[in-house]
Amino acid sequence: xxxxxxxxxxxxxxxxxxxxxxxxxxxxxxxxxxxxxxxxxxxxxxxxxxxxxxxxxxxxxxxxxxxxxxxxxxxxxxxxxxxxxxxxxxxxxxxxxxxxxxxxxxxxxxxxxxxxxxxxxxxxxxxxxxxxxxxxxxxxxxxxxxxxxxxxxxxxxxxxxxxxxxxxxxxxxxxxxxxxxxxxxxxxxxxxxxxxxxxxxxxxxxxxxxxxxxxxxxxxxxxxxxxxxxxxxxxxxxxxxxxxxxxxx
Amino acid sequence: xxxxxxxxxxxxxxxxxxxxxxxxxxxxxxxxxxxxxxxxxxxxxxxxxxxxxxxxxxxxxxxxxxxxxxxxxxxxxxxxxxxxxxxxxxxxxxxxxxxxxxxxxxxxxxxxxxxxxxxxxxxxxxxxxxxxxxxxxxxxxxxxxxxxxxxxxxxxxxxxxxxxxxxxxxxxxxxxxxxxxxxxxxxxxxxxxxxxxxxxxxxxxxxxxxxxxxxxxxxxxxxxxxxxxxxxxxxxxxxxxxxxxxxxx
DNA sequence: CGGGGCATTGACTAGTGTCAACGTTCGTGG
DNA sequence: CCACGAACGTTGACACTAGTCAATGCCCCG
Numbered sequence: 001x002x003x004x005x006x007x008x009x010x011x012x013x014x015x016x017x018x019x020x021x022x023x024x025x026x027x028x029x030x031x032x033x034x035x036x037x038x039x040x041x042x043x044x045x046x047x048x049x050x051x052x053x054x055x056x057x058x059x060x061x062x063x064x065x066x067x068x069x070x071x072x073x074x075x076x077x078x079x080x081x082x083x084x085x086x087x088x089x090x091x092x093x094x095x096x097x098x099x100x101x102x103x104x105x106x107x108x109x110x111x112x113x114x115x116x117x118x119x120x121x122x123x124x125x126x127x128x129x130x131x132x133x134x135x136x137x138x139x140x141x142x143x144x145x146x147x148x149x150x151x152x153x154x155x156x157x158x159x160x161x162x163x164x165x166x167x168x169x170x171x172x173x174x175x176x177x178x179x180x181x182x183x184x185x186x187x188x189x190x191x192x193x194x195x196x197x198x199x200x201x202x203x204x205x206x207x208x209x210x211x212x213x214x215x216x217x218x219x220x221x222x223x224x225x226x227x228x229x230x231x232x233x234x235x236x237x238x239x240x241x242x243x244x245x246x247x248x249x
Numbered sequence: 250x251x252x253x254x255x256x257x258x259x260x261x262x263x264x265x266x267x268x269x270x271x272x273x274x275x276x277x278x279x280x281x282x283x284x285x286x287x288x289x290x291x292x293x294x295x296x297x298x299x300x301x302x303x304x305x306x307x308x309x310x311x312x313x314x315x316x317x318x319x320x321x322x323x324x325x326x327x328x329x330x331x332x333x334x335x336x337x338x339x340x341x342x343x344x345x346x347x348x349x350x351x352x353x354x355x356x357x358x359x360x361x362x363x364x365x366x367x368x369x370x371x372x373x374x375x376x377x378x379x380x381x382x383x384x385x386x387x388x389x390x391x392x393x394x395x396x397x398x399x400x401x402x403x404x405x406x407x408x409x410x411x412x413x414x415x416x417x418x419x420x421x422x423x424x425x426x427x428x429x430x431x432x433x434x435x436x437x438x439x440x441x442x443x444x445x446x447x448x449x450x451x452x453x454x455x456x457x458x459x460x461x462x463x464x465x466x467x468x469x470x471x472x473x474x475x476x477x478x479x480x481x482x483x484x485x486x487x488x489x490x491x492x493x494x495x496x497x498x
Numbered sequence: 499c500g501g502g503g504c505a506t507t508g509a510c511t512a513g514t515g516t517c518a519a520c521g522t523t524c525g526t527g528g
Numbered sequence: 529c530c531a532c533g534a535a536c537g538t539t540g541a542c543a544c545t546a547g548t549c550a551a552t553g554c555c556c557c558g
Contacts, residue, residue: 079491082408084407097396098396107400130385137375144347147396148351158449193538201408202514203494203495206515208537246453246547410545441503442504
């Protein structure tokens with residue numbers, strides 16, 4: 001019988017060395033000795049319940065976090081405007097990079113379901129990076145990758161139709177699940193339609209309608225939050241289709 | 250008579266020590282000795298003519314660049330879709346952070362007018378950062394700041410009306426000019442309406458119409474590419490107004 | 499002087515947002 | 529264990545923002 005993560009003492013389970021996310025996590029490429037030093041600065045994982053906040057907008061920035069299990073969303077509150085969801089985080093992803101060098105955290109990060117995270121106090125991470133060139137490189141790479149992701153998102157938001165946005169979203173999650181060894185064709189949406197809408201710049205009603213349409217067209221099946229992809233290629237074609245908004249070719 | 254930058258031998262003019270952008274540039278906070286090491290790795294500035302490319306999408310990533318004068322835009326070409334403008338760069342700003350850790354440059358960067366840039370070969374910058382903790386910190390801070398900017402942009406694109414986007418855009422440029430010691434109330438737009446539209450996720454006709462409306466409302470004057478802000482406060486109010494799209498409060 | 503890029507303006511319309519009503523699921527507490 | 533309420537999701541009707549297409553004018557450069 002496989003021991004269930006949340007039932008066991010988390011302390012031992014979280015040694016990086018033994019962590020199943022090792023291959024996709026920040027310390028990628030560190031040798032064993034370096035990995036141990038890295039391991040030593042991790043604050044032992046914090047369990048979060050659905051809806052619980054990991055950081056709140058405006059909190060003093062102190063740490064990065066890596067998702068170990070579960071999923072989270074980042075959202076920013078603006079001037080009497082509805083909260084805007086800016087990121088979803090899956091296991092192995094790094095939370096908080098946008099707070100570096102700023103006093104306060106840019107947005108709130110909230111668990112979408114039960115989750116565990118590892119905390120990396122940034123000052124200790126910086127000290128360690130001084131001695132470990134590999135770690136430094138990894139940090140740069142992570143931030144840069146995030147910059148590229150954000151830019152892809154900007155392109156998505158400014159140039160594409162609702163259908164294209166949702167196709168990209170569904171495919172993006174699929175890819176991220178695949179990379180984690182989960183099924184890329186059948187997965188669970190831990191976020192609400194409203195979260196998806198906020199993230200994609202659409203009304204939640206539009207999200208619902210477009211997913212319904214995708215289902216009618218047999219591209220996917222959606223049952224509540226369970227999503228199955230039937231026509232991957234068609235979704236890709238849709239997402240990349242030349243005729244977005246202000247297309248002009 | 251003030252010597253004009255572009256007429257003099259650029260080699261001497263570009264010593265960081267003497268550079269007027271010193272206070273807003275990457276080596277901020279380095280002591281004199283460190284500054285000299287930093288100076289030593291800079292490839293001497295490249296002049297660019299309007300429309301000339303600094304990097305092309307897909308080029309092998311090798312260097313970061315700092316704008317010394319003039320302005321540039323980054324744009325990414327996607328699958329048979331019109332190019333999408335993702336950034337405008339003003340003097341002192343760092344170009345290319347999104348290429349770190351990737352083999353290829355994410356987008357093309359093109360001069361919007363005559364411009365000079367300093368080239369920082371990344372491998373040499375990394376070596377130097379090993380010895381200079383201050384420089385490391387600056388790099389992190391720059392990347393993180395860019396992450397925050399991109400996120401602000403994502404919020405703008407996904408939640409706000411055309412009027413709000415343009416108000417934010419005009420104010421954002423104003424702020425950036427102010428920080429550089431230029432007039433925040435009267436400045437030159439080096440980009441076309443089409444570039445602005447692409448950047449803001451609007452049709453160029455919409456940009457033109459909204460700027461026209463702002464002018465009718467006496468918020469700004471626009472004559473070609475010369476822009477004057479008359480009612481700063483009103484623009485701020487407009488940009489922050491709670492009723493964007495899918496507002497719901 | 500002519501041409502090409504850029505900007506403006508108008509007419510029309512498609513795509514989404516908004517509002518509203520209703521259905522479904524889940525969790526809580528009696 | 530069941531009943532209730534709240535949160536979430538779906539669907540329809542309608543309105544309106546912003547995109548598209550098209551015509552025209554302006555300005556700079558060769």
